[in-house]
Amino acid sequence: MMGLSINYEEVCKAALRLKTVAHLTPVLRSKTANQITGSELFFKCENFQRMGAFKFRGAFNALAQLSEEQRSKGVVAFSSGNHAQAIALAGQLLQIPTTIVMPQDAPPIKIAASKGYGGNIVFYNRYTEDREAIGQKLAETYSLTLIPPFNHPHIIAGQGTVAKELIEQIGELDMLLVCLGGGGLLSGCAIAAKALNPECRVIGVEPEAGNDAQQSFRTGQIVKIATPNTIADGAQTQAVGHHTFAIIQALVDDIVTVSDAQLIKTLKFFAERMKMVVEPTGCLAAAAALEGIVQTEGKRVGIIVSGGNIDLKQFAQLVSL
Ligand SMILES: *Cc1c(COP(=O)(O)O)cnc(C)c1O
Secondary structure, three states: OOOOOOOHHHHHHHHHHHOOOOOOOOEEOOHHHHHHHOOEEEEEEHHHOHHHEOHHHHHHHHHOOOOHHHHHHOEEEEOOOHHHHHHHHHHHHHOOOEEEEEEOOOOHHHHHHHHHOOOEEEEEOOOOOOHHHHHHHHHHHHOOEEOOOOOOHHHHHHHHHHHHHHHHHHOOOOEEEEEOOOOHHHHHHHHHHHHHOOOOEEEEEEEHHHOHHHHHHHHOOOOOOOOOOOOOHHHOOOOOOHHHHHHHHHHOOEEEEEOHHHHHHHHHHHHHHOOOOOOHHHHHHHHHHHOOOOOOOOOEEEEEEOEOOOOHHHHHHHHOO
16 A cells, blocks of 8 residues: 555554544444345444534544644634534544634534534635635634645544444445545545455445546546535535545545435435434435445445434425425
8 A cells, every 4th residue: 555645554543543532333234225235234324423424533533633733723624514513523622723614505504513513614605715725825824724624644544444443343344335525534444444354345436416536536537527516515525635536546446426316215215214314425325235326236235324414404305305
């Protein structure tokens, strides 16, 4: 794994840092899901993680490694939602001031949660303004440390603890399905899965409307697209990052896509059959298996359910479709 931004050692160190602060999330199974797919599916439920998504892992791992000086000045993050909440919560736990750059149209529940964890929120328009530029400017003006949502070795290492934990909980897998936006979760999980279980096929799943990672994976160059229109708001990224892409290229076996209609079917499946609330982005990996986009027959398959933060009104609308 020479040349990649992190190795499995970094994931193990992240797991130690997280040991007393992150939840060890459950792995759930469903007979119905197994019957539909003819496989054994293991759902790693990060919708039950602190703040409702795996992003707490990367955020805490990154903030825990800042210097005293960086801690006292504070951090800034830009995010469509879950990364913001994760940074705000990690900052609260580590007593580091946090400033969050969020789109005006971010789900209200995510805005409220970030505020609730003590984050100082700065809004922007995601169709006309560049959040990265805004974040950069705040960082310079107030000497804040910018913590990106996915393209950072400490974030990637933290997210990789999801796959490490899953394989430790249920043993070897034939396949691991992981959703992706910017690829922090996928790249970290690929590092952990291939280290613990080299035969495990690792497959990324992204929204059909925004298949930039699939295009990048196939062409060998990072492809940037316009902000995609999809209900999977956690995967509305325009491009993967150079850290995440190098790992994806080296270790990931394939990238597939899922439509919004398939996400809605899967969201309803989770609600009806497994009695749990999963946000649309969190349904990506499961949809790839349940909708037959990836052939899983006869295999032991890990599925990362990445988060559960959804506005209840939107949830009610989606389950009644
Ligand atoms: C951020 C997020 C993703 C995508 O993660 P990346 O590391 O950007 O690929 C997927 N699901 C949820 C719930 C998220 O919050």
